[in-house]
Amino acid sequence: MTVTAGTSTLTKFADPMPLPARLRADPADPLPTFTVRTLAAERQLHSELPPTALWTYEGGFPGPVFEVRRGQRIRVAWTNGVTTPYPAVDAYLPDAPGNPSLTMNDPGVGAAQPVPGVVGLPAWLVTHLHGAVTGGGNDGWMENALFHGDAQLSEYPNDQPAMTLWYHDHAMNITSLNVFSGLVGMYLLRDEEEDRLHLPSGGQEVPLILCDRNLATDEFGRLTGQLLHKTSGTLPFLGPYTLVNGRIWPYLEVRPGWYRFRVLNASNSRTYRLHLLDDQDQQVTVGAAWQIGTDSGLLGAPLPLTAEGLTLAPAERADLLVDFGAFAGRALRVVNSAPAPFRGDPVPAGYVLGTPLPASRLPEPDVMQFRVLGEPPVPEFTLPTELSASYYRLTHALLPADHEHRMLGLAADPDGTLGLWELGVVPDSEAPAKGQVLDGIVQVTDADGKTTTYKRLARHFDDQLNWRIRQDGWEVWRILNLSGILHPIHLHLTRFQPLSIDAYTTTAFDPALGGTAGGEPVAHTGPLPIDPSLTGWKDVMRVPPGQLVTIAGQFRGASGRYMYHCHILEHEDAGMMREFAVMPGVVMDVDNGMGGMSGMDDTSGMDGMGAGG
Structure with a gap:
């Protein structure tokens, strides 16, 4: 051929x-x-x-x-x-x-x-x-x-x-x-x-x-x-x-x-x-x-x-x-x-x-x-019915009560470049008026019909560090793809499993204006099955367009400053990369006026967003 x-x-x-x-x-x-x-x-x-x-x-x-x-x-x-x-x-x-x-x-x-x-x-x-x-x-x-x-x-x-x-x-x-x-x-x-x-x-x-x-x-x-x-x-x-x-x-x-x-x-x-x-x-x-x-x-x-x-x-x-x-x-x-x-x-x-x-x-x-080839055959082998006895399927119920929540958007900027939008919850008083689009403000309706208003905290690599993570702490990251193609998202240091995958209508998001109009949120349309091949421990998660993928993992065993990014390398080089810091909890608890960013995106009480959340 x-x-x-x-x-x-x-x-x-x-x-x-x-x-x-x-x-x-x-x-x-x-x-x-x-x-x-x-x-x-x-x-x-x-x-x-x-x-x-x-x-x-x-x-x-x-x-x-x-x-x-x-x-x-x-x-x-x-x-x-x-x-x-x-x-x-x-x-x-x-x-x-x-x-x-x-x-x-x-x-x-x-x-x-x-x-x-x-x-x-x-x-x-x-x-x-x-x-x-x-x-x-x-x-x-x-x-x-x-x-x-x-x-x-x-x-x-x-x-x-x-x-x-x-x-x-x-x-x-x-x-x-x-x-x-x-x-x-x-x-x-x-x-x-x-x-x-x-x-x-x-x-x-x-x-x-x-x-x-x-x-x-x-x-x-x-x-x-x-x-x-x-x-x-x-x-x-x-x-x-x-x-x-x-x-x-x-x-x-x-x-x-x-x-x-x-x-x-x-x-x-x-x-x-x-x-x-x-x-x-x-x-x-x-x-x-x-x-x-x-x-x-x-x-x-x-x-x-x-x-x-x-x-x-x-x-x-x-x-x-x-x-x-x-x-x-x-x-x-x-x-x-x-x-x-x-x-x-x-x-x-x-x-x-x-x-x-x-x-x-x-x-x-x-x-x-x-x-x-023909002969000789390789040594005999029998496919085992059980592989890893230490493997378990992670669920939200198995997470410790003090786990942290993050919200991340994969979105195009008005100039057409792609970014990682770290999103934090803002009060209803900061929500846009009906029909108004504010740059960096995105409203999302979850599976229970609740609409939450998010504010963009960062989108490009050189923006401020927002996410400080407790060493050995568990985190839930919700990743919402507002762009038109699939992005494989890689988190350094940790491994994780998907908790749920949900479908969303994302046409309400206007990349040219950088947000959604007040009262016209990105809306949940239903849960999606998780492919069995994705239920193992992962460090790269495929996030298709119009989906919200919820993952959970523990940031254990080391500390320092790390990256997360899209592993389409041309996207990574063009700006789809952000940083996070992992620190000992006792150090984070020392209040010297320099920390305190770990909860900027606090979504406590939002465990109902998406099936299995």
Whole structure:
């Protein structure tokens, strides 16, 4: 199979899928210390391409996979060894909805223009271990980036259950560019609870790190291998080439039997909805794949992957088991059915999986191929009925009485930029008059018919710090999406579960005026089911447009200043990022006139907002 890109073609499933190097912490070492360098490197993304210039961790794209035991504290010196210029062309296409040149390759950069200044950017880098419980000074604060020759010294206690974490660059304003250049890697935490399951291991445990990229062409339309970060006026990056472990459309040879796949969506913006097709009959396989874990740990019991597929927004992870026992001698293909921009809609009726959707910025749905060999089979394995005995389904009733409430809006500003609107309750006396719209005032009607007036406290990164959180305290965050697309929201330090998801009519919100008219609130229309795959412990939550997602989590184990943000990296760089501080409660209780902001958004007594609240 081939795919046309300009006047060039790349053969699908031509290259074996590479496996990243491993970094294992010695259990006998009381404090293992690693030095991981960021290096410029050239790697072939496909055997038919010239080498591609990248920025990498230790020369690999993706970087090495860490393997660490729970409770095994390690130190990492993230050392900046990059001396080369930014390796990609960064190009801007004036907003043109539906223009296929945004994702399909064309000669050069087509109508797009190179973004001024990017070619001269320094290698200014900082690494964040995504999902880690670690002090604020170790977390990879985005303005603490480093130049060539400097080292970021981070310590990770790893006092967390078995889970799939990952690390990536997080430099202020340029995270999207640095990650796009290749700065990603996986980090696996193991514990005794996972050991007791005797899950597939060794060669039967495989990382699958997915991302999409675009490639520049020369004046003759031939692919040069150079990365092309091509965006539009309102849409973030979306590329036509899907990579798994740094290779475009690879294949993986597997033996009959069970495999464990640690899947990460490391894309800047693209959401994947993955399906496993049998190439023999082009039908989706059902009953062969099971999800056993989410972002932050194992589920209580395996979940079968259905024909609707597995959805992963940027930064989400899934721990999967797949049984290839019934497919000896056959090929299976992983395909994506998620259009872009993704809004959370189900697979359309009548859509044939694997069919390109160029108008929806999905010109090539293929992801990779599995080639199932004959003999010998892998060691026998029996799918357990119970996974994590420590897992429990979180409900509002299980939260301590002193938990805090927050209200967050995902909204477009009058100038069209997106922001994170931290909202605080104001008295009815400050509500707008009937029909009047006041900038930053939003009225919301909950499931009980009660209308609450909120005032915007902050929306952009440089606005004042509002949310101070007690260390080890539990919090409930209500996230209302007033924009038109899905946003994957990531909270640093904590893991959480969704308590409820509710539908809202958001047409009353006027982004041009920055609020809702008095007496015309954003209104609750009904509760929505929670997908079972979202009921595990998470650190990224998909928030579709017109929905209010209520999450709860504990901010335990560390303190400092952290971030929360949209993990569409172009959105994060453009302003969808805010900060919060975690402090010991006894310190917060010292009244020196500098604190006291933790309750600015007090929504006590509002537990009725949304089903399950």
